Structure formats: C-alpha cells, structure tokens
Amino acid sequence: MPSKRACDCCRVRKIKCNGERPCKACARISLQCTYLKVPQKTGPKRPKNTTLNNIKALQGQLDPQWQGGLGSVASRADVATTPFPGELSLVPTTPAFEYSYQRVPLSSLRPYLELFREKLQPIWLLVTIHDLDRWIAADTVDQETYVLLTALSAATITRLQLGDGRDGGRMAARQMALECQRARHSFNYLGLANEYSIAVSFFLHIYFANADRGGATGPMYLREAISFAHMMNLHVESTYAAYPEPVADHLRTVYFLLLVTERGHCLHHVHLRIPLMLDPTIPLPDAQRVSTPLVGPGFVGLLALFLFLDREICYHLRRDPRLSIPRDALLTIHRRLQAHPLPSRLVTKVQQVDIVVTLFWMQILFWQIALADQLSLSLTLPIEVTQRLLTVRDSYGFDPHTFELHGTTMERKLTLIGDALADVIICSPFAHNSTQQVCHWKELLRGLARIVFDMREFDSDLRLKFRHKLSLALGATQMTKRLSFTQELNSDTPSSSTDHEDPDPDAVDEDFELGGLVGPTTTTF
Structure with missing residues (x-):
C-alpha cells in the first residue's frame, strides 16, 4: 500500500512522490528510496521549561501543599548512572523508554552490522565480535544500543561506499547519522560516560571525517570521544583494577585506539593545530588478550608506530607551519622507522x-x-x-x-x-x-x-x-x-x-x- 508521505529523496528534491517502495521518481534515476525521516508530531507543542516552572511556582503560591505536576517526575534517563564494571559484554545504562517516533527497523540495520563484523571490526575495535553477534541476532534493542547501531551503520556505509550509486550511499549514511543524533538527544547522553558513549562519538567522527572533509564536525566528535574516555579515567592505571580482566583489556584497547586515531589526525591535519589530549600513561594492551583473535598483534604493531610521535614532536608540528622539529628528534625517528620490522x-x-x-x-x-x-x-x-x-x-x-x-x-x-x-x-x-x-x-x-x-x-x-x-x-x-x-x-x-x-x-x-x-x-x- 502506498505511503501517505513523501520518501526522503523526494522530500529533499521537493518533488511529488507517489509513495511506492521504491517510488517512481527514485526508480527513474536509480536513487535508493528510503522513508527514514520521522514525521513531526502534529498538535500543540509541549510547553517550554520556563513556562512549566512559572506554572509550578504559581500553583505553589496558591496552594502550599501542592507538590505534583509535570516537573515533579524526573526523567529516568537523567538519573541513569554508569554501572559498576562486571560483565564482558556491553550493558546499556539507559532503561527502556516508550517513544512516539518510528525507529529504523533492526532488519534495515542488520546488513550493515554484518558487513562491519566481516570487514571493519579488525580496524575499529571499539565493539567486540561477541556484542556484534548478540545485536545481529536480537529482535529488539534498547535506546542506547539503537543509537550506537545507527552511528556504526553511518560509518560503515561511508567507509565502504555502500548504496545504489554514490549519491544514494551518501544519502543513506546521512540519514543514519541524523537519526543517531536525534535518538541520542532523547536522553541525557552527556551524563553517561561508558563504552557506548565513546563508540557513538567515535563512529560519528568517522562518518563526518569522510562526509565533511575539512569541516570541524569530525574533529569535534573525536574530541567528545576522548572526553568520555577521560571521564571514565581510562588514562589512569588504577581504574582498570575495578574491572574483570577481559573488560579491562577491552577498555585498554579502546583507549589506545583513540590515541592512535588522535595522533593520525594530528599528522593529516597539521593546519588545525589541535593539541594532543592522550598520552601513553598506562601499559600497552597485551596482544594475546585483545578481544578478537589474530587482531591483537597487528593492533599493537600499529600502535608502536604512532608511539614514535611523542607530545614534543606533535607540539612542533602544530606550532610551526614549516614543520620545524629538533634535528636530534628527527634523526631518532628516522632511524627507528628504518629499523622497524x-x-x-x-x-x-x-x-x-x-x-x-x-x-x-x-x-x-x-x-x-x-x-x-x-x-x-x-x-x-x-x-x-x-x-x-x-x-x-x-x-x-x-x-x-x-x-x-x-x-x-x-x-x-x-x-x-x-x-x-x-x-x-x-x-x-x-x-x-x-x-x-x-x-x-x-x-x-x-x-x-x-x-x-x-x-x-x-x-x-x-x-x-x-x-x-x-x-x-x-x-x-x-x-x-x-x-x-x-x-x-x-x-x-x-x-x-x-x-x-x-x-x-x-x-x-x-x-x-x-x-x-x-x-x-x-x-x-
């Protein structure tokens, strides 16, 4: 049965849509026809917080015994806290919510999860094979997991250039990123510092770094992921003693993945002159205990290359447009790179x-x-x-x-x-x-x-x-x-x-x- 609303492509192009799947306009020029945009709810809008506070103040003046009202019930997302470390698998911290909008179906996300598992997980180790298998097999997920899966899908589509034609793939990735941002703001995500927070910000960084090259959005999301890692105290070795060994190993891998990404970004974008935030203040991850078999030694080998770039080198790269670096440091790096296996x-x-x-x-x-x-x-x-x-x-x-x-x-x-x-x-x-x-x-x-x-x-x-x-x-x-x-x-x-x-x-x-x-x-x- 045809949809009563226009597809995403016709909405952007501002043309008439017949509501088919795919619609005639998209089929004619081989665009990927999607209906991801959530219709805005009709009817009166919710009053602003200042209006609610004024109403509550007036009611309190008229009746001192009155304590109810809309503002008296705290959002469960606002009081959610980071759980005490325990299980290896990622456990969402936000409870189940009832939402009036329509999510992207898991059946639409599942192909991207499978492609990520097959091709990209050895590169981006923020999520484990165990968690990917669990999400692929799931019939439903909570809101925090849903946000992560849409961010992961946007990064996967962009990196693998998926979709029917280049523009179709870009539109699908953009819709996933927008849906991730919208769903993420349905709860107090800034108050939740956990693996999910880091992974979502990281994947949004990947998406915008590819979709908006040279823009500030990608670096901002990378900084956000690093901030979440600092809020979790992943740069402090004593933090890991509170976690079981497998969880501690995974978090250590996440920290160093952020370190490699930040230093690589520093080299590729010297003109931005962004200071480094992460240092190797904790021991390197054990190559034999990285969550994915055969990936650990490769990740540690890549990490060893980027550790040649200490804070002083990156400081000089940012400070001087002519890339002036102390000669002794340059010669040392040159010899190490020549001898690197x-x-x-x-x-x-x-x-x-x-x-x-x-x-x-x-x-x-x-x-x-x-x-x-x-x-x-x-x-x-x-x-x-x-x-x-x-x-x-x-x-x-x-x-x-x-x-x-x-x-x-x-x-x-x-x-x-x-x-x-x-x-x-x-x-x-x-x-x-x-x-x-x-x-x-x-x-x-x-x-x-x-x-x-x-x-x-x-x-x-x-x-x-x-x-x-x-x-x-x-x-x-x-x-x-x-x-x-x-x-x-x-x-x-x-x-x-x-x-x-x-x-x-x-x-x-x-x-x-x-x-x-x-x-x-x-x-x-």
Whole structure:
C-alpha cells in the first residue's frame, strides 16, 4: 500500500512522490528510496521549561501543599548512572523508554552490522565480535544500543561506499547519522560516560571525517570521544583494577585506539593545530588478550608506530607551519622507522596493509620534514620506499580491496608517497632522458599509481592533484579525464611530444592546482 508521505529523496528534491517502495521518481534515476525521516508530531507543542516552572511556582503560591505536576517526575534517563564494571559484554545504562517516533527497523540495520563484523571490526575495535553477534541476532534493542547501531551503520556505509550509486550511499549514511543524533538527544547522553558513549562519538567522527572533509564536525566528535574516555579515567592505571580482566583489556584497547586515531589526525591535519589530549600513561594492551583473535598483534604493531610521535614532536608540528622539529628528534625517528620490522604474517591482511603503508608513509613524511630543515638524508629515499612497498605488496598478496577498506586515510598515505617519488623524478637532471635508471623510477611510480587508482575514489580533489603530479613526472602534459587511468599507466608508448620537453602548465586542465615541485612544500595533510 502506498505511503501517505513523501520518501526522503523526494522530500529533499521537493518533488511529488507517489509513495511506492521504491517510488517512481527514485526508480527513474536509480536513487535508493528510503522513508527514514520521522514525521513531526502534529498538535500543540509541549510547553517550554520556563513556562512549566512559572506554572509550578504559581500553583505553589496558591496552594502550599501542592507538590505534583509535570516537573515533579524526573526523567529516568537523567538519573541513569554508569554501572559498576562486571560483565564482558556491553550493558546499556539507559532503561527502556516508550517513544512516539518510528525507529529504523533492526532488519534495515542488520546488513550493515554484518558487513562491519566481516570487514571493519579488525580496524575499529571499539565493539567486540561477541556484542556484534548478540545485536545481529536480537529482535529488539534498547535506546542506547539503537543509537550506537545507527552511528556504526553511518560509518560503515561511508567507509565502504555502500548504496545504489554514490549519491544514494551518501544519502543513506546521512540519514543514519541524523537519526543517531536525534535518538541520542532523547536522553541525557552527556551524563553517561561508558563504552557506548565513546563508540557513538567515535563512529560519528568517522562518518563526518569522510562526509565533511575539512569541516570541524569530525574533529569535534573525536574530541567528545576522548572526553568520555577521560571521564571514565581510562588514562589512569588504577581504574582498570575495578574491572574483570577481559573488560579491562577491552577498555585498554579502546583507549589506545583513540590515541592512535588522535595522533593520525594530528599528522593529516597539521593546519588545525589541535593539541594532543592522550598520552601513553598506562601499559600497552597485551596482544594475546585483545578481544578478537589474530587482531591483537597487528593492533599493537600499529600502535608502536604512532608511539614514535611523542607530545614534543606533535607540539612542533602544530606550532610551526614549516614543520620545524629538533634535528636530534628527527634523526631518532628516522632511524627507528628504518629499523622497524614488517608485520607478522599471522595477523589479518587488513592490519598488515595498515602497518606496512603507515610505516612507509611515516618514513616519507619525516624525510620531507628533514629536507625542509636541510638535514642530510638520502634524496633517493622515496625510490627505495616505493620499491619496498611494491615488493611487500607482492610478497604479502595484498589486493585492491584490502587497501580501500582503510578509506581516505589510505588514499592520503599512498598519494603522499607517490608525490614524493614524482618530485624526485621531476627534480632529477635526467628526468626527461630515457635512461635506464629514470625509466625504472617511472615504472615504480606507475606501479604505485595502479594501487591508488585500483581503489575506489574517496577524495576527488586529492585524485586530481595526484593525476597532475603524475602527468608532470611521467612526461604527459594533459591527462584526459574520461580515459581509464589504469590503461594510461599500462601504456608502453610514451608521448613523443614530451619526451624531451618540459611540461607546459598552460596545457594542463584548469581544474588542476599547480604547486611547487620540492617535496616539503607540496606536502598536504
């Protein structure tokens, strides 16, 4: 039976909707037709709190014995408190509520939970496999769990780019995020510091970091998650003595996941100059006791990389736009990164990719900073790093899907490595000669570019800039947007008009932004 209200797509487009599922307007242009927006309740609105207080004051003056009224019954959500730690599974602290609006059915959330369990749980360890299985099998959930599941679904849709078409996926993710925010404000969530609070804020950070790149909403939600962790005193070791060992291990993992996320965000967004809030003030989690098998060693290995960045390093990164860092600290980090081992083959492929690319990305990042400070490091380091990355990719058997599971952060890391190698080729005095050495460098750059362009596109502006840098380094003055980039990279026939000529900036598409050709000045965070 057709719905009496317009679907979400027609409501946004402000066109007539026939109420079918899917409606004709959505089916015609292949949009995902949903009815997630909750209709506003008709009738008189509830009086404001000031009005209620005035009424109560007047009634008290007229009858001193009167103590009733709407304001006399406290909301159960307002008095909910964090439970004493006990069970391993997450136990919601908010009681059951009766709500007049219509929730997103669990049947609509369940596919996203299953995808998260299969693909993303080893990356985001805030929820355990045990809890995911329990929620997938449940017929109903309480309000706090519902808020968490909608946030998790929004992050999953955005990271995996799900939906019928790119716009359809964005709309579905946006509706989930809006529903999460609306449902979250139905109780006093700011007064509840627990695992749920941290997880919801974290997943909203993931969603907005992908949907609103460069905006302030994503960082704000990350700060909110960190604040909840501080309210739980997760930065104090004595806190964990009150919890059973499995729960304490999981909370320790959550704390360090926030630490890794914050430091990664600091490196990617130096221009925001946000101070670090988390320090490794507690012992690292035991790799053998992380809640998911085979994930623990990989997570601890990734954590070891980010612990190279102490508060002093991040302070200098934020303070000086030219990324001035004490030379001794730079040399120490460079030596540690060079000596850092590759991940064990026993951990999951998803974590292996994350550790490998993060390691090589950090080597290039601090190499660029060292060049800006005129430290004497090898100018061919990007060549060596790219060679190692391609070798490890083949040795470990990484496929494109394994790379793209890490979303836009993986895209940024790989393009930064590619930019550095392209700068070396461009600045080389032999860049436009067909020497065997330069041909080898260009083939390495093509191999890295294939990894990037075999992934789904997460940041179109970043891809355009990378295409332009490749066109300068590989000898092409213009790259046709409609041509398959993989075919172009695989072409063995170089452009005859550019083999021995400098690229003409005027021939490059106007959408590209020309930057400096020296590595440190082209770094984009």
